[in-house]
Every structure is written in structure tokens, then in C-alpha cells.
Amino acid sequence: MPSIEFREVSRDFGTKAGGFLALENVSLTIEDGEFVTVVGPSGCGKSTMLNIAAGLLEATGGSVTVDGEEVRGPSPERGVIFQQYALFPWMTVTENVEFGLKVAGVDRTERRTTARRMIDMVGLGDFADALPKTLSGGMKQRCAIARAYAVDPKVLLMDEPFGALDALTRIGMQDSLLETWSRDRRTVMFITHDVDEAVYLAGRVVVMAARPGRIHRxxxxxxxxxxxxxxxxxxxxxSLRRQVWNAVYHQPSMLEGTSS
Incomplete structure (x- = not known):
């Protein structure tokens, strides 16, 4: 059974000026343990896809299932990581990582043990008692990843999580994420606008087309x-980078209106 399955998913955003079709009949299967990246031009619906899979946004057509269960709202079985770290500034690294477990009613001893294990896994063991304001951008994102892993989700949904980082830190975070992923092969859907990142991380790269959003290749x-x-x-x-680059930036719809 596939971990994530989009079946003819569409999303229409109604506005005073009229409707805007962000996604149109998107079908995609992501297998259990697969790392898939999604890349495409601005406005192609990448984040909309992820938000629907996360249960943060409803599809106006079609459905999304995770392990055969239709997504009808947020769930701890789907860990979501955004570009903005969304850490609680008054909580330490450990307290931030524990938060989801605390909400779930896990007792203090068990959640502290789990949090410490996740913090060590992402290489923040020396900063367990630090506040977010003392951490670098990469360290904050590691904390966010540890928090997502702590509740043991079936899948990870990541929306440009390294987009705000400098180039060197970004490369380090890519390697760190793959090292973590290699331990348990958790299913990952990773949104990015960076072609190199899309190729380096993934087993498959999904290239989206815009106006309306749909799978191009x-x-x-x-x-x-x-x-x-x-x-x-x-x-x-x-060679792979060139294939993805051409698929993203040389789509017929993007060339319309250019001189011949």
C-alpha cells in the first residue's frame, strides 16, 4: 500500500474577482519509505499539494490518502515542517521537541527520553537546554525536524524547510536530513524551488506545471x-540536473509570449 496517494486532486480558490484554480486533477503515488521532491515554477501549487496532504487545506475535488486512510484534517501521523521554524521562543530545545508528546498526553519521563533521543539524532545534544534565540538558522531547523520525528509520524511533509538558510548551511542540512532518513526510511514529500536540492535528495523528482497546477513530468x-x-x-x-532544469524552466506555458 502506498504511503501517500493523490487521486485527481483539485483546489479552487474563490476570490471577489473570480475563481483561481491552483491545482487541477493531480494524481501521484508516493510509496512507503520513498523520498520524493516536488519542484516547479512559482504558482504551480507545490505548497497547496502539501497543505492538502497535511490536512491543513481541503481539496475541492479528488482525495488524498495516507496508508489508505483519507486525509480529513491534521494528524500526528503526518509530521509537517515549514520554512519558518515555528519554535516557541520561551521554550528550550528539549521543551520544543517534547511539545507534541505533551499534547498527546505522554508522561514526563517518556517524553523527556524520546526528546533527548531525537535531539541527539539531529546533532543538537549540546544545545538541549538552549533557547531558540541562541541557535543558528540551521540549528533551529534541526530542532523543528526533531520535534516532527518525536511524535513518530508515518510520513514527513516538508515545505521548503531549507529555503531561508545560507548555501553552506543548506548543504549541511541536506546531508543531515538524508542521514536521519536513512536510519528509518520514513516516507518524505519535500517541496523545494531549488533544482540541485530536488535532485540531490530524491529518489524521484516531481516537476509541476502552473496555470493551473498539475504534474508536468x-x-x-x-x-x-x-x-x-x-x-x-x-x-x-x-545530466539529471539538466533534465529537471529543462522540465521546470522550458515548459511550453512558460515560453508563451516570448519572441520566436
Whole structure:
């Protein structure tokens, strides 16, 4: 059974000026344990797809299922990580990571043990008692990832989580995420606008088309895990990057109106 399945999903946003079709008949299957990235031009509905899968937004047509159960609202089985870290500034790293467990009624000893394990997993063991204001951007995002993992979700839904980071930190976070993912092969749907990031992380890259949002092309990434720096510099990576780049930026709809 696939972990995430979009079935003819559409989303229409009504406005005073008329309707805006953000997604049209999107069908996509993400298998259990698969790491899929979604990339596309601005306004192609990437985040709308993720928000529907997270249960934060309703589809106006079609359905999304996770492990065969239709998504009808938010659930701890779907861990969501956004570009903005959304950490509680008055809570320590440990308290932030514990938060979901506390809401779920997990007793103090168990949630503290789980939180410490997740914090160590993302390399923040020395900062367990630190407040968010003392952390770098990359460290805050590691904390957010640890918090998502703490409630043991079936899938991770990540919406441009590294978009606000500098280039060097971003590369480090990509490697850290893949190292964490390799331990349990949790199903991941990862939204990004960065072609290199899309190729480096994924087993498959889903390229979206805009106006309205729909799947334009799905490109398999035939590179083995673990991914390495040498892979980033390889001819195979360059070829895949070129395929994705062309699929994103040379769509017929994007070329309309240009001189011939």
C-alpha cells in the first residue's frame, strides 16, 4: 500500500474577482519509505499539494490518502515542517521537541527520553537546554525536524524547510536530513524551488506545471544512497540536473509570449 496517494486532486480558490484554480486533477503515488521532491515554477501549487496532504487545506475535488486512510484534517501521523521554524521562543530545545508528546498526553519521563533521543539524532545534544534565540538558522531547523520525528509520524511533509538558510548551511542540512532518513526510511514529500536540492535528495523528482497546477513530468533519480559530495560533481548528477532544469524552466506555458 502506498504511503501517500493523490487521486485527481483539485483546489479552487474563490476570490471577489473570480475563481483561481491552483491545482487541477493531480494524481501521484508516493510509496512507503520513498523520498520524493516536488519542484516547479512559482504558482504551480507545490505548497497547496502539501497543505492538502497535511490536512491543513481541503481539496475541492479528488482525495488524498495516507496508508489508505483519507486525509480529513491534521494528524500526528503526518509530521509537517515549514520554512519558518515555528519554535516557541520561551521554550528550550528539549521543551520544543517534547511539545507534541505533551499534547498527546505522554508522561514526563517518556517524553523527556524520546526528546533527548531525537535531539541527539539531529546533532543538537549540546544545545538541549538552549533557547531558540541562541541557535543558528540551521540549528533551529534541526530542532523543528526533531520535534516532527518525536511524535513518530508515518510520513514527513516538508515545505521548503531549507529555503531561508545560507548555501553552506543548506548543504549541511541536506546531508543531515538524508542521514536521519536513512536510519528509518520514513516516507518524505519535500517541496523545494531549488533544482540541485530536488535532485540531490530524491529518489524521484516531481516537476509541476502552473496555470493551473498539475504534474508536468516525473524524473527518476538513479543515484545510490548515501548521496555524497562526489555525486554532486558527477556527470550523472549534471545530466539529471539538466533534465529537471529543462522540465521546470522550458515548459511550453512558460515560453508563451516570448519572441520566436
Amino acid at each position: 516525473i524524473i527518476p533519480v538513479d543515484l545510490p544512497y548515501p548521496r555524497t559530495e562526489e555525486m554532486r560533481l558527477s556527470a550523472e548528477f549534471a
